[in-house]
Amino acid sequence: MWNSTDPLKNDSFSCASPTVEGYRYFGVLLGSGVTLVGTIGNIMTVLAFATDASLRTRFNVLIVNLALADLLYCMMLQPVIVDSYLHLHWRGGATWCRMFGFLLFLSYSVSIITLCLIAMSRYLIVAHRTSHCARLILSRRGVAVLLISSWLLGIASFAPLWPIYVFAPQVCTCSFHRSKGRPYTTVLLYLYFFLGLGCVGLFYLLIYHKVCLAAKAFLKYRLSHRSSKRKWAEAEVAIDDSGISDGASTTLSCEISNDEAGVEQNRNKAEEKSEGQTTTKEPKNSIQDAPKDIEMSSKPSMVTIKTTPAAGSREDSEFKRVTRMCFTVFLCFVVCFAPFLLLNVADNANRAPQVIHMFCSNLAWLNSCINPLLYAVMNRQFKQAYKDLMVKALHPLTWIWRTHGFRTI
Template sequence: MWNDTDLLRNDSFSCASPSVEGYRYFGVLLGSAVTIVGTIGNILTVLAFVTDANLRTRFNVLIVNLAFADLLYCTILQPVSVDSYLHLHWRGGATWCRMFGLLLFLSNSVSIITLCLIAMSRYLVVAHRTSSCARLLLSQRGVAALLISSWVLGLASFAPLWPVYVFAPQVCTCSFHRTKGRPYTTVLLFLYFFLGLGFVGLFYFLIYRKVSVAAKAFLKYRPSRRSSKRKQAEAEGTTDDSGISAGASTTQSCEISSDGAVAEQHGKQAQEGQTTTQNATQHASSETTSKASPVVIQNTPAAANSGEDNEFKRVTRMCFTVFLCFVGCFAPFLLLNVADKKNRAPQVIHMICANLTWLNSCINPLLYAAMNRQFNQAYKDLLSKAAHPLRWFGRTHWFTSR
């Protein structure tokens, strides 16, 4: 038999309201879809990175870190939210409620920090790819340190709020208390959701401006075919999608060193008198081939750099879309909480805005599949391998039944 204390404690974990009796079933369906799609999609992202050598780059490590943050939410937290919506009641107790709130904001903070790192890495590739700072940050050790720091910083930021994580009936989930955690919670939300995401937007704006200026400059300056041939003789360094080459430092410095090497070589040949008729003939032949054959022109570093620029733009466009989706998912919820400080808005409005934030954790793999050919192909290969036992079982069962 319940006493008054038990009833009071029970009511503090209830979000039942006539306005959400019907809506809760939509929340259950949406939350279940987010759990399934988000878990499968983010696991595929991690497996694609592990199994596909073309995807194992320093930049894609940031993508995997974002996938782990989303997996934390989709696999562990989202099913708990579905259960709360189904029963309109938190059934985990006070301790699990505090743990849920901590993990929720840890996942969100790591996502925001990773989005900042992605935008920063894209900007460094465009503006400061030759600097020692950029090379240090985008090295293997640098990226590993940044990823570990993202989780440590997120945990250190929201762990002090442990005593004020409570059940929030407006959204039928656990979060920090709106007044007891101030002003610390206000500072955190400003730093992460406004200042952090603002810096992400600023980085992408600077990237857009740099790329626009470079495109206009390229239209004014078209290298001659002779200089394109000389560029073809150098630049053996490789570059991954982080934009940091393993060999030469930049394209410009490669061109300068190549031209200098050619001039020095010709000077030595003229000085030592070792230029033979055979070398002259080969040189003339190569000049004729470079002028006559479009295949040679297509294989020049200028064409390769053009392909790398196009790939860079596609990856940057994908990352910017991920950022926009994150802002689109969280903006209504944040604006509602700022505008409705006294909780006068209907509870169903709070739930709808909170449900939009769920989509952020499952939408990224869909964007990767739609906007990145390598991830798309890796997903298809993994799904094909996973479906192979099912096809084999289906064929075996069909032959047995006949």
């Protein structure tokens, strides 16, 4: 992305400068940490998906695709960057420089496309789960087509830039030539980094809007329930219109609190006394005591809400946790790349110090290793799967230690 001498005409691939002589060791340490943490973390993510049956869902396939893109960067590209920082010189030659630049932007493009797919799938689950289009996209075949398309689109986007991948001294790595590729490179950066990430943000904004509508509908449901039994049907319609599914696969669910169930019990008792029902006592019309489906009866008809409070609450909570985790992954991507992008937009003439360019580039490295840490902190299933993998990996060492200990005794 920076102006540079064509490596085919000049064998010098040096990025040495008095201003970065000391800073390069910081880059080496940071890059080594990214390589280690990112490689182990993303491999554990893939293995967790492969070994844990509860994680083998169609949505988690998107998480694995993101991990593969990060694994490509951490295993193949980051060690090469560390070597360049250590020697302040590119030691791979012109051909490997071009291959490196292509793989670098392929990894970035697949990550952005996958983030878009993750946000889109979250939105479809919230707003259009029962539609034919959503079912087609979220089917096994649909997800497989989307994943393959993400890699093919990345290859088709950045393969044409093969002749102009060159060494960029400002960041001591290889990238495409900033001026020779215009306007194609400008369009690509705009589509991926600005329009693509903007679409991700838009999807999460729509999800937030739907969740707010669901919360308002539930509040209206509670108020109408307290005022009169005749408004149960209206409350149910309001909830369905807000994007909450009503089947067994409900994702966003209405949760009835125990306090409200208690109020309903007390009110039923009062009604029984007032109407003089002293002969036979029917079962209490309590939401809390319902084992499966919840049935509310009124004089004209009966209205059924098909989500149990306990199951619905768990599904709702799990959906919110997963969506919050995905949104955090997106935010981390933006935070890591924002300084890098803004600097290149503002410093079109490369007047900023080299150390500033290198530091902003170093922040972008973190994106490839931070996702597994987020999964471990924000997702209980991945966290447990990581623990199981670590126990299995350390089992031979613990067996040797126990065996050695017994022999010593």
